[in-house]
Amino acid sequence: MFSVFWEDIYFNVLVENGAVVRAFFSKKPAFSTEDGEFREQIEEYFNGKRVEFNIPVRLKVSPFTEKVLAEVSKIPYGRTAAYSEIAKKLNTSPRAVGQAVKRNPVPVIIPCHRVVAKGGLGGYSAFDIKIKERLLKLEKSI
DNA sequence: TCCGGATTAGTCC
DNA sequence: GGACTAATCCGGA
Numbered sequence: 284m285f286s287v288f289w290e291d292i293y294f295n296v297l298v299e300n301g302a303v304v305r306a307f308f309s310k311k312p313a314f315s316t317e318d319g320e321f322r323e324q325i326e327e328y329f330n331g332k333r334v335e336f337n338i339p340v341r342l343k344v345s346p347f348t349e350k351v352l353a354e355v356s357k358i359p360y361g362r363t364a365a366y367s368e369i370a371k372k373l374n375t376s377p378r379a380v381g382q383a384v385k386r387n388p389v390p391v392i393i394p395c396h397r398v399v400a401k402g403g404l405g406g407y408s409a410f411d412i413k414i415k416e417r418l419l420k421l422e423k424s425i
Numbered sequence: 426t427c428c429g430g431a432t433t434a435g436t437c438c
Numbered sequence: 439g440g441a442c443t444a445a446t447c448c449g450g451a
Contacts, residue, residue: 347435366445370434377445379434385444386436398444406444415444 285319286312289329294391296325302341306389308410331421334360340389351383358397361422365401391418
């Protein structure tokens with residue numbers, strides 16, 4: 284486990300048996316900022332030098348949520364998808380997608396910030412809606 | 426064009 | 439079983 288500093292907040296990653304099990308933002312580092320298996324990849328991403336992660340994740344979520352998250356991780360870098368688009372692919376409702384994405388235990392690595400509402404931005408519960416905006420801006424600027 | 430209600434499907438308590 | 443959603447559609451003003 285480790286923390287990465289990004290502009291004015293920390294991104295904390297919990298690693299268990301070589302796979303990421305959880306990630307979250309915080310104002311103060313939850314872990315050491317010195318070491319960590321995948322720290323370099325995260326740092327590169329926040330610097331705009333990396334477009335995709337080579338990081339194994341271990342999800343402890345329901346089968347439905349897992350399907351939604353798998354679909355979300357297919358969204359290419361710098362692009363966004365609407366809740367309704369994901370829902371159409373999985374033959375479900377946008378609302379259910381929103382719930383599943385909200386329960387994503389590893390934001391950024393699974394790019395839940397690329398999922399937006401049709402007429403706006405949608406929401407972001409990982410820390411703050413501003414993080415979502417910043418992440419999208421970061422990817423758009425590449 | 427903008428706002429509000431009905432609808433929707435999955436999860437948590 | 440009931441009450442939540444990181445949503446969307448549609449009709450009325």
